[in-house]
Amino acid sequence: MKAVVLAGGYATRMWPITKHRPKMFLPVGDGTVIDIIFEDLEADERIDEVFVSTNERFAETFETFLADAPYEKPTLSVEETAAEGEKFGVVGALAQLIEREGVEDDLVVIAGDNLLSFDVSEFVDFFESAGTPCLAAYDVGSKERARSYGLVQLDGDRVVDFQEKPDDPQSTLVSIACYAFPEETLPDFDTYLTGGNNPDEPGWFLEWLQDRGTVHAFTFDGAWFDIGTPESYLDAVSWYLDGGTFVHDDATVEDSELGANVHVMADASVVNSRLDRTVVFSDAVIRDADIRNSIVDEDTHVENLDLSNALIGAHSHLE
Template structure:
């Protein structure tokens, strides 16, 4: 069995934080967003090879990351894109990867920017009992949120209806970016694309599959975060920290009140300030400031300011001019 970790996006909604780094490398607790995915795939003996599908711009960063890690299965598979406007779409990129890497085994596909509370091995167990295309489904608990995802309707665990980003959802059970495909269904990617169907969101492909064949859903409770916005990233950090603070031993924090869910990284300096629901990247400096629900990138200085909901890029200087 093979696996693909989707890591080809440019995360423009998280710019400037992700302008020069893959969002999969954003820290969540003691690890990064993508660490949990790699760890699950590494531990499953049924999966013998993992392809990291990324773009030309970020490929060197993934190659360096993997070379410095203990993971043995992943290799980087590069899409021929370096800008958002050149993207093939997820389905198009998957079809190209299947052809480029000669994949002809059962295939598990997981988005590298998803933080999920279930073990991928449990999902693979379910898939093997069905021997049919399978997706993971989660109840987001809000019809407003459901509008942004592929909505699934089930009869038992079989998908009987699939609607990609419906304007009027009739439920809150959505498909997340975790899929499995039997080897014999892989040629259907090219069939789907050659018929002129949407190459972007995988939900459109799953809807097309469901209309032509049986598709099953692995439902789970717990937590799931689609890390695509500052809000969802901070929500994931809060879930990981569970109200605690995480301060690197090489950071300096003096005369400062740290509220819930604050992560201060290596080399950062926070003095005479108050922080709540914040991520402070390495070597940032915060003095005499009140910062809430914000992300402060590396080598940035914030001084004498009251910030809420801020997204401050690297090497910035924000000071009170009074």
């Protein structure tokens, strides 16, 4: 069995924080978003190779990361794009990867910006039992949120209806970016695309498959975060920290008050300040400031300011 980790997005909604780094490298606790996925895939002996699908712009970043990482399975598979407007779409990129890498096995596909509260091996167990294309589904608990995703209706664990980003959701159960495809269904990617169908959202492809055969859904409780906006990233950090703080041993915190869900990275300095629900990257300096619901990038200096809901880019100086 093969796996693909989708890491080709440009995360423009999180610029400047993600302008020069893939969003799946954003820290959550003592690891990153993508580390959690890699660890699960590394532990599952049924998966013998993991393709990391990224773009030309971030290829070198991933090469460096994988060279230093303890994982043995991941290999890089590079899309020939370097900007948002050149993207093939998720389905198009997957079809190209299947052809480029000669994939002829069952295939598990996970978005690298997914923070999952279930073990990927549980999803693989479900997929092997079902023997059909499968997706993971989660109840987002809000019809407003459901409008942004593919809506799933089930009969037991079989998908009986699928609507991509409906204007008027009838439920709150949505498909997340975690899929599995039996080997014999891989040619369906080309069939779908040559028919002029939407190459971008994988939900449209799953809806197309569901119209032609059986698709099953793995549902789970717990938590799921789609790291695509500053708010969703801070939500994920808050879930992971559970109201606590994470201060690296090499960070300096003096005469300061750290509220709930604060992460201060190595070599950062926080002096005479108050932080709440904020991530401070390495080598940042915060002095005499009050910062809430914000992300402060590396090598940044913030002094004598009261900030809320801020994205402060690397190497900035604000006072």
